[in-house]
Amino acid sequence: MTKREPNAVEQKDGGPSDVLQRETPRESETKGSAAGFLTVSQLNRRVKELIDGESGLHDVLVLGEFSNLKPAASGHLYPTLKDGTSEIQCVIWAGTVNQLSISPREGMKVFVLGDVGVYEQKGRYQLYVTDVKRFGIGDLYAQLEALKIKLKEEGLFARKRPLPQFPEVIGLVTSDGGAAVRDMIRILGRRFPVARIVLVPVMVQGAEAAEDIASGVHELNNLRDPRPDVIIVGRGGGSIEDLWAFNQEVVARAIFASEIPIVSGIGHETDFTIADFVADLRAATPSEAAEKVVPDKENLLRVLTQSQAALVIETTELLGNLEQGLDEKIVLLNQAMEEGLEFRLNRINHIAELLASLNPRKVLTRGYAVVRRNEETVNSIALLHPGDDVEITVIDGRAEARIRRVTKHEVT
Amino acid sequence: MTTGRKVGAGKESVMSFEESMKRLEDIVTSLSEGELPLRQALTLYEEGMKLVKECRSALEDSKAKVEKLNRLTGELELFELKNE
Numbered sequence: 433m434t435k436r437e438p439n440a441v442e443q444k445d446g447g448p449s450d451v452l453q454r455e456t457p458r459e460s461e462t463k464g465s466a467a468g469f470l471t472v473s474q475l476n477r478r479v480k481e482l483i484d485g486e487s488g489l490h491d492v493l494v495l496g497e498f499s500n501l502k503p504a505a506s507g508h509l510y511p512t513l514k515d516g517t518s519e520i521q522c523v524i525w526a527g528t529v530n531q532l533s534i535s536p537r538e539g540m541k542v543f544v545l546g547d548v549g550v551y552e553q554k555g556r557y558q559l560y561v562t563d564v565k566r567f568g569i570g571d572l573y574a575q576l577e578a579l580k581i582k583l584k585e586e587g588l589f590a591r592k593r594p595l596p597q598f599p600e601v602i603g604l605v606t607s608d609g610g611a612a613v614r615d616m617i618r619i620l621g622r623r624f625p626v627a628r629i630v631l632v633p634v635m636v637q638g639a640e641a642a643e644d645i646a647s648g649v650h651e652l653n654n655l656r657d658p659r660p661d662v663i664i665v666g667r668g669g670g671s672i673e674d675l676w677a678f679n680q681e682v683v684a685r686a687i688f689a690s691e692i693p694i695v696s697g698i699g700h701e702t703d704f705t706i707a708d709f710v711a712d713l714r715a716a717t718p719s720e721a722a723e724k725v726v727p728d729k730e731n732l733l734r735v736l737t738q739s740q741a742a743l744v745i746e747t748t749e750l751l752g753n754l755e756q757g758l759d760e761k762i763v764l765l766n767q768a769m770e771e772g773l774e775f776r777l778n779r780i781n782h783i784a785e786l787l788a789s790l791n792p793r794k795v796l797t798r799g800y801a802v803v804r805r806n807e808e809t810v811n812s813i814a815l816l817h818p819g820d821d822v823e824i825t826v827i828d829g830r831a832e833a834r835i836r837r838v839t840k841h842e843v844t
Numbered sequence: 845m846t847t848g849r850k851v852g853a854g855k856e857s858v859m860s861f862e863e864s865m866k867r868l869e870d871i872v873t874s875l876s877e878g879e880l881p882l883r884q885a886l887t888l889y890e891e892g893m894k895l896v897k898e899c900r901s902a903l904e905d906s907k908a909k910v911e912k913l914n915r916l917t918g919e920l921e922l923f924e925l926k927n928e
Contacts, residue, residue: 598862608912608923617925621908626861629910631923651913729903732865736900739868743892746875750885753878 473552480550483557489548494520494559495567496544498536503529511536513544513559521558522546532564541567541574576679580706583684589709593693595725596661601628602725603660603692605648608633612668612718616697619719624726628658636667641677646686653690662725663690665707666697666718678705687711697721796827813840861902868895 470478483489496513503509507526512519522544524536536542545563550556583589602620606613608631620627632648635641645665652660665687667675677683678698687694687710696711697718708714715721788794792802802825803810810816820835859867871892875885912923 596862598860598865600860600862614925617908617910621910625906625908626902627908629908629923630920631910631912632915633912648915651915655913732903733900735865736868736896736903739872740893740896742872743875743889743896746872746878747885747889750875750878750880750882754882 472555476550476552476555479555479557480552483548483550486548491545491547491562492559494544494546495541496520497539497541498522499538501536501538509536513542521556522561523558524561524564528562534564534566536564543567576706579679579681579684580709583681583706583710588684588688591688591712593712595693595695595713598624598626598727599661599725600626601630601658601660603652603655603663604629604631604666605634605645605652605663606631606666606718607636610668612666612697615719616664616666616722619722620726623723623728625729627726630655630658630660635677637670637674637677642680642682645677646680646682649683649686649690649694653692660692663692663694664697664718664721664725665694665711666721667699668718669700669703672703675699675703675705678707680706683707684710695721695725793827796825801826813838861899864895864899864902868892868899871895 494513496515496519498511498513500512501509507529509522509524509526509529511522511524513522514520524532534540534542543565544559544561545565546559546561548557549560551558604613604616606616613631617629617631620629630652632651634644634648636645649663649665652663665678665683667678675698678696684706687696687707693712694710695713695715696705696708697715697720698705698707699717701716704714713724715724796802804823804825805815805820808815810822816822816835816838818835818838822833822835824831824833871888874880875888875892880888910923910925911920913919914921
């Protein structure tokens with residue numbers, strides 16, 4: 433790059449007066465100093481020397497926007513470089529202009545490499561430009577911020593759907609080469625081997641990546657058999673430019689349009705892309721996305737063991753309760769039986785007394801006798817005839833007798 | 845092709861893993877509420893134990909199936925991870 437060409441522009445007068453001008457300040461410098469004051473020239477010279485001696489003002493890279501780029505007749509440019517609050521006058525010599533890799537335009541955001549110097553005659557410090565580079569990332573960031581605001585206002589960042597607890601079909605939108613897809617498949621398979629994984633291979637960087645990623649999300653949404661339960665949009669780490677596809681509006685729109693919940697895992701922990709903001713869940717990396725999407729096998733096995741224990745405990749308890757109920761019923765039954773028995777015993781005693789009172793022997797004690805004829809108790813006179821032999825039983829003995837006469841009572 | 849891996853595939857069960865896990869949870873809840881008649885409780889117990897067994901073997905015996913969408917044909921092709 434062309435270094436400064438001093439005296440080329442500033443000293444337009446040139447000629448003999450140049451010599452005079454140059455001589456005068458030097459002369460007055462000593463005089464002035466001695467006199468306790470400085471001439472303007474002396475002051476500017478001091479400032480110039482100060483600035484020239486300051487290494488931090490040489491080969492500085494300055495970010496700003498160009499304006500006032502109209503070339504002078506000489507071909508030199510005297511643009512203004514500014515940012516939101518300040519500006520600095522620049523000088524780009526014609527020779528440098530011709531060697532620049534870009535042609536600066538009004539409003540262009542640029543990195544300017546140069547040295548700060550002083551234009552003594554005007555008492556002005558300015559930036560003597562040696563190179564200019566377009567600030568691409570800056571433009572991208574500006575676009576990014578604008579897009580972020582727009583999408584946020586549209587509500588694209590606000591929708592956060594819950595993820596399925598046990599996703600059996602997991603869609604991956606990522607490159608089919610590289611570590612990211614390997615890591616995700618390995619983690620998904622280890623944690624949740626019941627899963628089925630459907631990979632949609634997409635380009636994850638380059639000019640067509642954004643469209644490709646968006647299309648991948650659509651394609652998974654259109655898949656019916658198997659229908660994904662959740663989708664991971666992922667990419668391994670890279671520079672911010674590498675990840676730029678995930679900052680594109682088309683990707684944001686595709687994620688928002690997805691009927692299937694989406695988890696993003698893009699780059700490293702510190703990378704936030706627009707896709708991350710729109711996704712239902714942001715994971716820091718593809719691996720983390722895989723971990724967040726599926727339950728862990730070991731945990732599930734523990735849950736199963738607990739469930740099994742609960743089944744046994746609850747059922748045993750139920751049986752225990754039933755048994756206890758049964759025991760209580762047996763006690764009641766025994767009680768009832770005992771009570772019933774007592775009642776019956778009382779009854780039996782009563783009957784026994786009754787029976788005892790009816791015992792014919794008891795009647796005999798009162799002086800009655802039993803007459804039997806041929807072993808048959810005589811309970812009617814009709815059974816007896818004169819001459820019959822009968823047996824008479826009294827309480828303490830028996831007698832034999834013969835009937836002499838029979839008289840029947842008239843029963844009224 | 846069916847959606848998802850079926851628990852106890854090939855047998856009478858047609859529940860997905862998710863359905864099985866949720867059913868198991870429901871069964872444990874029903875049993876722990878303890879209001880069930882014995883016959884029903886025992887039926888649930890048996891069903892629960894069967895689900896535990898099926899889910900466990902699904903987790904322990906399965907290997908995640910990985911497919912790649914052929915974006916030209918729309919067909920799914922088996923995708924093998926290359927060993928490092």
